[in-house]
Amino acid sequence: MAKRALRVRVEVVGSPEGPVESRPGRIMIVPPHVTFDDFGLAVDRALGRWDLAQLRLYWTSGDGGSDPSRFSYKDRVAAKLKPGGVFGYRFGQDGWEHECTVEAYDDPVEAFGRETHTAHAITGWGAVPDQAGNTAPPSTVDEGGHVPLWPDLARLRRLDDGEVRRAAFAGDLPTLVRAVTGSNLDYALQFVGDALLKARRASGGAEGATASESDAEVARLLAAIAGRLHERGWSGDEYLAQDIEAELSGAETELRPLPVDIPELTQIMSSGGDFRSEGRLNLDTGEINEFQPFGDRFDAYDDEDAEGEEEDAAESWTNVAWIESGSSDGWNDMSSFAELQHDPNIADRLARAIEGRGAFRRFRDAVDQLDLTDRWHEFSGDRELGRARQFLAEYGVRPI
Template identity: 35%
Template sequence: MAVDELFKAMRTAGHDPYLVRSERALWTLYLEDAQYGSLGYDGHHDWPVLQGRYTLCVLFEYAATLGLVDVQYIDPEGARDDFRHMWGADWLQRLSRYDGLLAIRLNPLGAYATGRTDAYRPRPEPAAVARSPVRVLPNFDIVALDGLAPAEALLLDAFATLVAPETAALATHGGGPPVRAKPRTRGSSLAGVTEAWTDHALKALRAARHNADCPSLLALLRAHDPVGVLQQCGDALTAAVSRGLPGAREAATACSSALRERGWPGDEVLAEQLDTAGGRALCLLRPLPVDPEELSSLLEGDPAWGGGRIDLGTGECRPALADTEESWDEEEPEGTERWLDVPCEGSRDAYRDMEDFITTLDAPDLARFLGIAIQGPGAFRRFKEMLATSPAQLQRYWLFSAERQQGRARAWLADQGYRPTLSGDH
């Protein structure tokens, strides 16, 4: 069944999986920019965008992984265009990796698991095809004499790269090019040697931070350079030190030194927080379970729509535009303090981030074009479109921007007498 037909059948039957607990929560989901690209706007959270992508995720990650369904999958880039009307999607080739899921088929195991059949009767296995073995040559070229099966090619793609026919690598007899193992990227980390931050590693970092999974966080910091994610991992690292996890105190000391050396807004605040967790200083800031990333989305953006308030009991960030269920003027019991108002400080700092990032580039032509792109209205959009021509630099910019934004949010919160903390780690 094609996935679009599945969507129609689900909607007709009233099956409506939902991602968020309330309409207000939609405002925390966005493309590119928390203000302009929020999914809270009408028409920006259509069924295929939210419920549909969630359905594809469940089918691809769970049903297919468990072997309940067979899937037809292609390169997700350009596979769907149902998100093109959304702000910030102009330069996106896909909304998610699940865009490439075209169709599914319930297999015998799935039919048995869902009660459609009384017994499990697997399909006959296809006749085995004799294949020549994969060989690893002395120069570490990996050669498949008769090519690779799709599953083998997918596995090998995780750590190998194709070599052009004109290189010294041997060509495959089956007509395809050979593959050569990719060299690991090395840099400085808590353990001395590290790999570069990949999309997968950054997603794991975010998951570890949001789930308060401190052991996983420490493992990631040992394998990767922490300098690019100091603000993003600081609160979870503080919790790891407080819990007395092995290696946490040493990691906090190294990150504290790196923060002071870097000296961006909010870095000194976080460095003092790490020193406090390690018992080297006394912290006078009150803990608040607020996410610096969500707070930065309130502080920065369009002044006409930005700003909001923080629930001092739960740490929830509530955008002003979406905060309509309760009055801003509601009376609180005497002697209580529930809300912390958050002003919108505009996008000046975000613009300055683009200027500062350009100065870090070692590619003169790209730096010159980006300098032109940020002149006049539409600077943010043109900057990202131009930078998208260099995926590696675009990745660097997202890390750079996230660190700067969360650092400013941390500095603002400290001025109000608070510091971010993980839920349950007050």
């Protein structure tokens, strides 16, 4: 039988609290079509992890280890490594570190007992720490009588978006890394991914060991966020992930860079009701003109603009898609937010709030009463950013 798979030794070498001296581990059989993200998920399951919605990143060890973008989540393990190769795998922002050594080629039937197209553990050793540091079953239940889920979320602090914006604008990589690390990014992948990209580009001329270390850490965070964006799959996520991967690899993307004011674009696209507005985007310069659609839509332009309008190429201007309060996008955002709540009681309350007329008002009241307003704004803001990025991609451009 042909030896078509890799046999990989995986050892847990680091935890959020520091090094793991006992180095518990697993031997994994890895068929040829398994990607790094498939591999990481199989390792996590083999190690008994129960909250799998975490950032993952993979990098080389030894020579070349300074290139954190060497392995994309979608690269095939067998295409990048051969026996003797060593690579690192980190699970979660807090830093569960693994040393992975490709021991040999192996036959999956002989090693695993049957043909398989996914990675599996075939043996293991050692006491594996719980991913959240739990040493006993939970002794409390919530108000509905349920065992609280994902207790490790309490260890993650809320993202300080102001600090992230300031650090990104200044190209201050060390501050940005501190602001992002240990924060809950579930609802902020668009915002944080864009901020990391801008900061890395703005700090292109930074020198020194500290700057180099910070740049490497930002690159690792970006690689992990790209994987999470692909997995999450919201509108615009695929395009931001591609932009990140192009930045890390130095490759070109199919989308043309354009300096666009994303906050202004999202404001127009999410406006509605009495404050509904429309606008147009100049695909040559990135300029946005906003106007109210109920009057003369060109009232906002002066005579000089009007005289020059006929000279604009037809494909250079396009009306910005607008979204009103009762649009399907807005309602779908509320519905998705409700479904993503870990507490079934909260999820049920929010789902009932958006039934029938007055859904938007009832939903706002509910998130306020449940102390979820900040999380809702973070969630809906990231959805709006993604839709703006999707809108631009449909015209062949990406924001810079």
